[in-house]
Amino acid sequence: MAEPQRTYVTQEFLEKMKEELTQLKTRKRAEVAQRLKEAIAMGDLSENSEYDDAKNEQSFVEGRILELEAQIRTAVVIQTTKSNHVAMASTVRIRDEKTNEEETVTIVGSTEADPFEGKISNDSPVGRALLGTKAGDEVEVDTPAGVIKYKVLEISGSTNK
Incomplete structure (x- = not known):
């Protein structure tokens, strides 16, 4: 089995990704679920643009959650070092x-x-x-x-x- 591709990030960026993931899983998922609930309550889903928009947003949010989880799981934090040669984080x-x-x-x-x-x-x-x-x-x-x-x-x- 192939080794997963590593995601090289600074500690600061890793924290930003974790924060975004938390926001998506808590606040954004709840917002989209509420939009879907309201759109379904309108009735006929075949011509309901609010429902279609909410479903599209739900797909985007879930895709972004999967992407962030994979990046965080494979994250390698770049260590800053004093060096006379250019390296990662230089x-x-x-x-x-x-x-x-x-x-x-x-x-x-x-x-x-x-x-x-x-x-x-x-x-x-x-x-x-x-x-x-x-x-x-x-x-x-x-x-x-x-x-x-x-x-x-x-x-x-x-x-x-």
């Missing part, structure tokens, strides 16, 4: 060598990735290229827009900004 300041633009990114698991928050997946092209590098290293990343060359300027082990 916050890295990099510079695009062509544009001279700097940005700071944190390497996280794909479940937690949010580029708008500066959190990139270890499975992304940039994340993969940065893993194992140290300050001063240059990496080339093959992207749909072409090859981008980054210089690693600074590494810290904290996931907090």
